[in-house]
Amino acid sequence: NAGVTQTPKFQVLKTGQSMTLQCAQDMNHNSMYWYRQDPGMGLRLIYYSASEGTTDKGEVPNGYNVSRLNKREFSLRLESAAPSQTSVYFCASSETAGKETQYFGPGTRLLVL
Amino acid sequence: GNSVTQMEGPVTLSEEAFLTINCTYTATGYPSLFWYVQYPGEGLQLLLKATKADDKGSNKGFEATYRKETTSFHLEKGSVQVSDSAVYFCALITSPDKLIFGTGTRLQVFP
Numbered sequence: 001n002a003g004v005t006q007t008p009k010f011q012v013l014k015t016g017q018s019m020t021l022q023c024a025q026d027m028n029h030n031s032m033y034w035y036r037q038d039p040g041m042g043l044r045l046i047y048y049s050a051s052e053g054t055t056d057k058g059e060v061p062n063g064y065n066v067s068r069l070n071k072r073e074f075s076l077r078l079e080s081a082a083p084s085q086t087s088v089y090f091c092a093s094s095e096t097a098g099k100e101t102q103y104f105g106p107g108t109r110l111l112v113l
Numbered sequence: 114g115n116s117v118t119q120m121e122g123p124v125t126l127s128e129e130a131f132l133t134i135n136c137t138y139t140a141t142g143y144p145s146l147f148w149y150v151q152y153p154g155e156g157l158q159l160l161l162k163a164t165k166a167d168d169k170g171s172n173k174g175f176e177a178t179y180r181k182e183t184t185s186f187h188l189e190k191g192s193v194q195v196s197d198s199a200v201y202f203c204a205l206i207t208s209p210d211k212l213i214f215g216t217g218t219r220l221q222v223f224p
Contacts, residue, residue, distance in 0.1 A: 004156075033212075040216055041216060042117075042202060042214035042215055042216040042217055043157075043202070043214045044214075045211065045212070058211075090156055090157065092157075092212075098206075100206075101147070101159050101162060102159075102212055103159070104149075104156040104157040104158070105156050106155060106156040107155075107156050
């Protein structure tokens with residue numbers, strides 16, 4: 001039971017390049033989330049998926065797109081990376097939407113030059 | 114809007130000292146409250162939670178009590194260890210899917 005897994009662990013991009021961050025969970029959770037973590041700012045929600053087939057914007061969605069591929073997988077895409085997107089990205093999942101505990105993956109460290 | 118305020122760090126303590134990390138919140142409705150811990154190079158792990166007023170969450174010697182009258186959820190531990198060195202995040206959730214984090218407090222424990 002791996003919990004929440006993320007790939008890659010670390011990535012360097014040049015400005016304007018695109019990439020997709022992958023996330024998968026094996027806990028049969030319905031809801032999944034993408035956060036970014038920046039120094040002094042805690043974690044901020046980028047996008048979330050309350051259930052398979054739905055996605056919604058969070059606090060900082062600009063420059064990102066998401067796909068809920070199936071119940072297990074939720075990907076985050078940067079179409080044209082910018083230095084402001086240098087951050088650590090965390091995926092999380094919870095059993096349902098609402099006041100449920102969220103479980104986090106190990107993170108992807110992204111550097112945009 | 115909803116928000117969480119944590120004390121700024123770093124908090125530096127000697128092993129076996131008493132720990133308090135302050136957390137206060139602003140929220141509409143009746144939030145659930147959480148403490149998450151992030152060890153170096155790792156993701157966030159749930160440390161403890163409380164879902165209603167006067168509930169006490171506890172885990173691994175850490176405790177926090179949901180105080181509605183003071184809108185607080187302070188984290189305490191009676192005797193810290195070097196292995197407790199990490200960043201601690203207070204968080205709340207009210208409406209569905211909106212987990213709101215504080216900025217985190219780094220704890221450094223020295224032998």
